[in-house]
Every structure is written in C-alpha cells, then in structure tokens.
Amino acid sequence: MSENAITRRSFLAGSAGVATLAAAGGYMSFGAWQQACADEPEADGGSWSAYTMCNACSSKCGYKAYVKNGRLSKLIASEHDAHAKGKICARGYGYPSIAYSEDRLTDPLKKNDKGEFEKISWEQAYQEIGDKVKAIVDAEGPQALALVQDPRPSGGYYTKRFLDALGSPNYYTHGAACNISKAAGYTQVIGASDFSADVANSKMIMYIGRSVADAIRPSHLQGLQKAHEKGAKVVMVDPRCNNSTVFADEWLPINPGTDLAFILAMSHVLIRDGIYAKDYVDANVTGFDEFAAGVKDCTPAWAEGICGIAASDIERLAVEFAQAAPAACIDAGWRGGFGNQYANSGETARAIAVFNTLLGCWNQKGGALLTSSVSAGKLDEEKFPPVPKPEGKKAGSEEYPLSSSSMGVNVFAATQAKEGNIKGMFFYNSNMVAGYSNPAYLQECLDALDLCVVIDIQMSETALCADYVLPECSFLERLELPAFNGGKVPSVSLRDKVLDLIHPNTKPCDEIFKGLADACGVGEYFPFTVEELADAQLKSVGSSLADLRRVGTIEFPEKAFEYGKTPKWKTPSEKIQFASEKCAKAGYTAAPTWVAPAVMPAGGNQFRMITGKQAIHSHTMTANCKPLMAITEDYDLTRIWMNADRAAALGIKDGDEVEVSNDLHTGRCRVKVTQRMNPTAIFMPPAYGCSSEQQHTAYGIGLRSTDFSPYQLEPGYGSTMSHEVLVTVKKVGA
Ligand SMILES: Nc1nc2c(c(=O)[nH]1)N[C@H]1C(S)=C(S)[C@@H](COP(=O)(O)OP(=O)(O)OC[C@H]3O[C@@H](n4cnc5c(=O)[nH]c(N)nc54)[C@H](O)[C@@H]3O)O[C@H]1N2
Numbered sequence: 001m002s003e004n005a006i007t008r009r010s011f012l013a014g015s016a017g018v019a020t021l022a023a024a025g026g027y028m029s030f031g032a033w034q035q036a037c038a039d040e041p042e043a044d045g046g047s048w049s050a051y052t053m054c055n056a057c058s059s060k061c062g063y064k065a066y067v068k069n070g071r072l073s074k075l076i077a078s079e080h081d082a083h084a085k086g087k088i089c090a091r092g093y094g095y096p097s098i099a100y101s102e103d104r105l106t107d108p109l110k111k112n113d114k115g116e117f118e119k120i121s122w123e124q125a126y127q128e129i130g131d132k133v134k135a136i137v138d139a140e141g142p143q144a145l146a147l148v149q150d151p152r153p154s155g156g157y158y159t160k161r162f163l164d165a166l167g168s169p170n171y172y173t174h175g176a177a178c179n180i181s182k183a184a185g186y187t188q189v190i191g192a193s194d195f196s197a198d199v200a201n202s203k204m205i206m207y208i209g210r211s212v213a214d215a216i217r218p219s220h221l222q223g224l225q226k227a228h229e230k231g232a233k234v235v236m237v238d239p240r241c242n243n244s245t246v247f248a249d250e251w252l253p254i255n256p257g258t259d260l261a262f263i264l265a266m267s268h269v270l271i272r273d274g275i276y277a278k279d280y281v282d283a284n285v286t287g288f289d290e291f292a293a294g295v296k297d298c299t300p301a302w303a304e305g306i307c308g309i310a311a312s313d314i315e316r317l318a319v320e321f322a323q324a325a326p327a328a329c330i331d332a333g334w335r336g337g338f339g340n341q342y343a344n345s346g347e348t349a350r351a352i353a354v355f356n357t358l359l360g361c362w363n364q365k366g367g368a369l370l371t372s373s374v375s376a377g378k379l380d381e382e383k384f385p386p387v388p389k390p391e392g393k394k395a396g397s398e399e400y401p402l403s404s405s406s407m408g409v410n411v412f413a414a415t416q417a418k419e420g421n422i423k424g425m426f427f428y429n430s431n432m433v434a435g436y437s438n439p440a441y442l443q444e445c446l447d448a449l450d451l452c453v454v455i456d457i458q459m460s461e462t463a464l465c466a467d468y469v470l471p472e473c474s475f476l477e478r479l480e481l482p483a484f485n486g487g488k489v490p491s492v493s494l495r496d497k498v499l500d501l502i503h504p505n506t507k508p509c510d511e512i513f514k515g516l517a518d519a520c521g522v523g524e525y526f527p528f529t530v531e532e533l534a535d536a537q538l539k540s541v542g543s544s545l546a547d548l549r550r551v552g553t554i555e556f557p558e559k560a561f562e563y564g565k566t567p568k569w570k571t572p573s574e575k576i577q578f579a580s581e582k583c584a585k586a587g588y589t590a591a592p593t594w595v596a597p598a599v600m601p602a603g604g605n606q607f608r609m610i611t612g613k614q615a616i617h618s619h620t621m622t623a624n625c626k627p628l629m630a631i632t633e634d635y636d637l638t639r640i641w642m643n644a645d646r647a648a649a650l651g652i653k654d655g656d657e658v659e660v661s662n663d664l665h666t667g668r669c670r671v672k673v674t675q676r677m678n679p680t681a682i683f684m685p686p687a688y689g690c691s692s693e694q695q696h697t698a699y700g701i702g703l704r705s706t707d708f709s710p711y712q713l714e715p716g717y718g719s720t721m722s723h724e725v726l727v728t729v730k731k732v733g734a
C-alpha cells in the first residue's frame with residue numbers, strides 16, 4: 001500500500017456509499033461518479049491513495065488512484081508514465097468497475113463429472129493440479145505442458161519462471177493473435193521487433209492500419225495530435241476512414257490485405273528515380289540489389305490494380321516522402337494492417353522496414369527511432385535462484401520458423417492437445433478461446449487436454465473450458481513487479497496495491513504461481529515475496545520500492561536516447577537485411593516481393609471481414625463492464641460497417657438488420673451504412689459476441705469476429721490471419 005495512506009481502517013467489502021461505480025443493475029457516468037465520491041462524507045473506511053497501472057489493455061498506463069471510505073473514488077493519470085503522459089482513456093476510467101463486478105470469480109472452481117463448476121479450497125486446487133502436472137511430466141516429459149499469457153508486469157515474470165522451473169519451453173503470449181507478423185518481419189530486416197515514429201518532429205508520417213484514436217495508447221495519440229498541430233503531413237492508409245483521420249491530411253481507402261503492393265510500388269519509385277538515401281543504404285544494408293531487382297516490375301500502375309490506390313497518388317507520395325526524409329517514416333503500426341491479419345502480413349512488415357531504410361530515417365530527428373529500456377540488473381542468486389533454461393524447442397517454432405520466439409504460436413500449442421502432444425495447459429490473463437482463432441475449434445482442442453487451468457477474474461470462454469479455474473484478485477488489489485518502459489527517456493512505473501481484497505478467497509498472481517510451484521514440486525525457485533523481488537529489481541537500477549511507491553514513475557535521463565547514432569543491427573549479418581536467408585528457407589523470396597492474400601471476395605453479397613478497435617473496448621475483456629457497455633448501447637456500436645454503394649446494390653439501408661454468414665457461423669446484427677468504408681470489406685466491431693452466460697452484461701450482445709474465422713496460420717510467421725475471412729451479408733427478411 002502506498003506511503004500516501006492517510007488513515008486506514010479495515011475495508012468492509014460491499015460497504016455502503018454513494019460511489020458504487022458498478023452498483024448492481026446500474027451505472028453512472030464517470031463525471032457523476034467522481035462528483036458523488038467527492039460529495040460523500042468521510043466515514044470509517046479510511047482514505048488513501050496509491051500509484052497503479054491500468055489493466056484494461058497492453059499499454060498499462062500509470063495513474064494515481066484515490067480511495068475514500070475504502071472504495072475507489074478518483075483517478076488521476078501520471079504525468080511521467082511512458083504510456084499515459086498525463087492522460088488515460090475512457091477504458092481506463094470505466095474498467096476499474098470490474099473490481100466491484102458481481103460477476104467476479106470469488107473462489108477456486110473445479111469442473112465435476114457433469115461439467116459443472118464446484119467451489120473447492122485453494123489447498124485442494126493446488127494439490128490436484130500439482131498431482132496432475134507431476135503425472136504429465138512423469139509420463140510425457142515437461143514439453144507436454146504449455147502456458148499462454150498476456151504479458152503483465154508480474155504475470156510475465158511469474159508465469160515464465162513457473163514454466164521454466166517445470167522445464168517446458170512452451171511459453172506463449174497472445175502475440176499470434178495480435179502483432180506476431182509485424183514483430184517477426186521487422187526482426188528479419190532490422191533485428192528489432194519494433195520501433196517508434198518520432199511523430200512530434202516528423203515532416204511526414206504514414207499510418208498503415210494503425211488508428212491511434214481508436215486503438216488508443218494516450219502517448220501515441222498525443223504524439224499524432226502534436227505532429228498535426230506542427231504541420232506534419234499525415235497520411236492514413238486504411239480500408240476504413242478511422243477516427244484518427246481527423247488528424248490526417250489524406251485518407252487512402254486501400255483494399256484490405258494489399259498494403260504490400262502499395263509499399264513495394266513506393267519503393268520502386270524511390271529506387272527508379274534514385275531518390276532514396278543512397279549513402280545510408282550503401283553503408284548499412286545487405287541485399288539491396290536483390291530487393292531492387294524484385295521491385296523492378298512493381299510499378300505504381302501494377303500496384304493500382306491490386307490495392308486500388310491511384311498510380312499517380314503512389315508516385316506523388318513516394319516523392320513527398322523522399323523530400324521529407326529523413327524526418328519521415330511509415331509508422332511501426334501495431335495490429336490492424338499487418339500484425340496478424342493476412343497471408344502477407346510478415347512480408348508487409350519486412351517491406352515497411354525496407355522502405356524506412358530507403359528514407360535513411362532510422363534514429364534521425366522526425367524519423368523512426370530504435371529506443372531502449374532499462375532492465376533490472378543482476379540479483380542475489382541465493383535469494384532469487386536462477387532457473388535453468390528449458391531444453392527443447394517451443395511447439396510451433398519449427399513449423400513457423402519466422403515466428404517471434406518470444407511470442408510463439410499460441411494456437412498451434414492448443415492444436416497439439418488434439419494431436420496428443422500437449423496434455424496440460426495454463427492460461428493467465430488470456431482468453432484464447434474467444435479471441436485468438438475459431439472458438440468452436442479451440443474449445444475442441446482444450447477439451448482434449450488432461451489438465452486445463454485458467455487464472456482469471458471472471459468466467460471467460462476459456463475458463464469455461466477449464467478443469468480448474470483459479471480466481472485472481474483484480475489489478476487494483478495487488479502489488480506487481482515494476483514495469484520497465486522504453487522510450488526517448490526510459491522509465492519504470494509501478495502497479496501498487498490500491499484496494500484491500502474485495503473477495504477474501506482471491507489471490508494475486510505472485511501468490512497463485514508460488515502456490516502452484518510448491519504443489520508441482522518446484523517451489524525452491526520461489527523463496528521470495530513480490531515486495532522483496534520488486535525492491536531488489538529497483539535497487540539494481542539505483543532506486544527502491546519505497547521510492548517508486550512515493551512517485552509512481554521514475555525516469556532514467558542518463559540513459560536518454562540520442563539522435564543520429566547508428567544502432568547495432570542485431571541481424572545475422574549485423575547489417576539491415578533487405579534479403580534474408582531465413583525467409584528464403586521458409587518459402588518466401590529472400591527480399592520481400594508481392595504475396596497475394598489467401599482469399600478474395602467475389603462481389604455480389606460477399607465481403608472480406610475486417611476488424612479493428614473501438615475506443616471504449618479492449619479485446620474480449622471489457623464487454624462485461626457496465627459503464628463501457630452503456631456507451632456501446634447509447635451509440636449502437638455493435639453494428640457492422642458497410643460501404644454505401646454496396647449497401648444500396650444489396651437493398652440494405654442504414655440501421656437495417658442483416659444476417660452475416662459463412663460456413664462456420666451465421667449471426668444477425670444491424671448495419672452502419674457509410675462512405676467511410678472500402679467496398680470490398682465489412683468492418684466487424686471487435687469486442688462483442690460473448691458466449692459466457694456468467695458475464696451478465698456482455699453475454700449474447702453483438703457478433704464475435706472469431707466465430708467466422710477458420711483456424712489457419714500464416715505460412716512461416718504463424719499469425720492467425722484474422723482477416724482472411726469471407727462472409728456473405730443479406731438483409732433479414734429479404
Ligand atoms: N480501444 C482500444 N485500444 C487499444 C486496444 C484495444 O483493445 N482497444 N488494444 C491495444 C492493442 S493490444 C493493440 S494490438 C493495438 C492495436 O492497434 P491498431 O493496430 O491501431 O488497431 P486496429 O484498430 O486493430 O487496426 C487499425 C486499423 O487497421 C485497419 N485495417 C484493417 N485491415 C487493414 C488492411 O488490410 N490494411 C490497412 N492499411 N488497414 C487495415 C482497421 O480498419 C483499423 O482502423 O491497440 C491497443 N489499443
């Protein structure tokens with residue numbers, strides 16, 4: 001708990017008070033709630049404040065949480081937190097209500113023979129899971145175990161340590177359903193999985209399938225706003241006119257899945273006209289000739305026929321880029337355009353890294369920056385014993401040799417349950433079944449396991465498939481390890497404990513994994529508390545847990561990024577690789593060339609289904625949040641988007657109910673008819689279609705994109721190709 005504590009008395013779960021953010025059956029606006037908290041008289045519960053980090057998406061923005069009478073009463077974004085930069089988004093304000101949700105998991109659960117969940121004690125859960133893990137390891141070896149998690153400060157550490165201790169290499173993030181192709185494609189070219197555009201100093205920036213105003217990270221959105229205000233040229237490439245377009249000079253409604261052709265054609269122009277950064281390329285690049293030969297025929301006219309963007313625009317944009325370089329780049333993107341969507345996503349990422357190199361913009365002011373973060377130094381090995389690295393290869397790493405080794409191909413691991421190669425799986429803060437690929441298929445995979453353990457705070461679709469469900473306390477009720485963030489000035493932020501346990505039989509991640517490790521016979525690797533480890537990690541970088549509790553974020557200005565320094569390229573050749581042997585071995589051309597999407601809509605009433613974020617929801621985890629779902633209802637946000645001309649041809653009007661269908665699924669929803677949509681695709685909102693009846697707010701509302709997605713993986717890269725999906729749409733009753 002924070003040193004900011006003023007008075008502390010024991011917290012009474014469910015204590016009366018007007019500030020019941022998620023009062024059963026109702027909600028109030030954030031402003032009204034905050035006012036109600038302020039008006040509430042001080043009572044017995046105690047008031048204090050602590051720094052924490054939002055858990056409503058991967059950005060983990062830092063804020064200070066204030067508690068009055070034992071309940072959350074106010075949130076103030078941290079000025080220095082790397083991702084918040086003084087602002088949090090609507091989800092950040094709405095999501096804390098989950099702590100008070102009546103749908104919280106309150107006790108460990110075990111599925112009985114009838115398929116129903118029964119409450120059991122932690123002791124029984126640990127004992128039975130431990131026995132089953134030991135039996136699996138004895139019979140099949142540790143590689144028959146796998147774990148999937150969404151990287152969180154403590155989660156990332158404890159889950160990895162737990163699996164390492166058991167000796168299994170099968171450790172996965174949600175990456176294959178998010179940005180594995182982007183990370184893996186960049187790694188092939190520049191030896192780094194990501195970079196950040198220096199937006200605020202940019203003269204020209206292009207976003208390809210990245211919408212910072214919908215898929216929010218506050219620091220990114222503020223960067224774009226600044227760039228726009230300073231007069232940078234901002235180009236939005238998106239089949240959909242997304243909400244970031246208000247800050248853009250141009251919207252290019254590209255045909256989905258064809259960005260690769262567009263980028264190759266812009267590269268063609270730079271090389272053809274000799275307007276690329278020749279000296280930079282000569283000094284830093286291998287494989288230029290191969291790439292140049294490959295794009296010789298990728299003319300703007302050729303690309304126009306594929307991507308639908310006029311050849312004259314492609315010519316013009318390439319020249320504008322060359323004029324703005326090196327204070328220009330294509331933004332790194334995140335998921336929407338080439339994170340995990342298409343059969344050519346990894347190759348699109350490669351082409352972007354190559355294009356930025358042609359601009360000579362790496363680490364230049366206004367260009368594309370490779371910043372680094374600070375990490376914890378060496379710790380006392382007696383107190384924090386090192387865990388031997390597991391032997392063997394991660395399942396999926398040979399089948400998908402280009403996949404990011406740190407992320408791994410999560411759904412492949414699940415399919416190995418059906419093959420009998422994986423017998424036990426753990427899920428932490430992950431809802432694979434609903435969000436990563438086809439839910440019906442993934443459920444079948446998990447049903448084939450001998451042991452499935454899910455650690456969640458509510459009954460997710462994945463939890464419904466589990467043998468054991470372990471209830472974590474909410475993020476507001478736990479201290480986690482410090483989060484080290486990169487950026488121009490590296491920093492570290494803290495998720496401290498804000499609230500006392502609301503449900504006394506829930507536990508934080510660190511205790512759950514320590515308990516599991518003890519039961520599985522590897523407890524010797526966990527002889528420390530989270531406080532001790534957090535403090536040791538912080539002391540190794542010259543700070544302490546007490547310091548961070550006081551201020552929430554600490555920056556490391558002495559490690560600040562400097563413009564102009566050429567990084568060490570962590571590729572096999574230690575150069576920027578326009579051509580890659582590994583890609584050639586995986587079945588691609590050595591230098592990126594055109595690869596077509598896997599499917600193409602035929603027209604008529606057939607469309608490609610694409611998705612993208614809505615500013616008020618995250619993945620599958622926020623739909624059960626009353627304040628956020630109230631916004632969905634107010635603005636009718638479960639509608640699919642359809643191009644107005646296509647809609648007219650099909651006799652569909654704005655607000656009509658339609659049936660969306662393919663071989664895998666059929667469902668109904670309403671339509672938003674708009675000119676803001678490429679004609680070849682429909683846009684499916686991402687957060688809906690929950691099929692867990694125990695999520696009373698989310699259940700049954702809207703459609704779920706994954707129900708229409710076949711299980712399929714991008715060759716070499718292993719992404720789930722979430723937009724390689726065709727559906728037909730017809731008006732209900734037509
Ligand atoms: N509100 C909200 N914000 C979030 C998250 C969230 O869940 N909700 N999650 C965070 C996470 S984990 C992620 S990965 C990021 C995702 O960040 P983004 O990648 O920016 O998010 P998306 O909205 O998935 O995609 C952006 C745009 O890509 C467009 N798009 C779709 N197909 C194509 C295509 O073929 N080509 C091009 N050029 N564009 C295409 C979509 O129309 C969409 O507008 O958001 C982060 N921020």
Ligand SMILES: Nc1nc2c(c(=O)[nH]1)N[C@H]1C(S)=C(S)[C@@H](COP(=O)(O)OP(=O)(O)OC[C@H]3O[C@@H](n4cnc5c(=O)[nH]c(N)nc54)[C@H](O)[C@@H]3O)O[C@H]1N2
Nearest residue numbers: 150174178429430431435455456457460472619620621686
């Ligand atoms: N339909 C759909 N699918 C998607 C996406 C989408 O927007 N829509 N987005 C894609 C992207 S970009 C990504 S990154 C992935 C994200 O995939 P995941 O990381 O799996 O995210 P979620 O689907 O939100 O599921 C998170 C789960 O964690 C649980 N949870 C929340 N807080 C806590 C906590 O404090 N402790 C524990 N133990 N559990 C908690 C939630 O209840 C939920 O069941 O999904 C991908 N798939």
Ligand code: SF4
Nearest residue numbers: 054057060061089092
């Ligand atoms: S972007 Fe919004 S939802 Fe994501 S961590 Fe930050 S405040 Fe929370």
Ligand SMILES: [Mo]
Nearest residue numbers: 058178179335
């Ligand atoms: Mo993501």
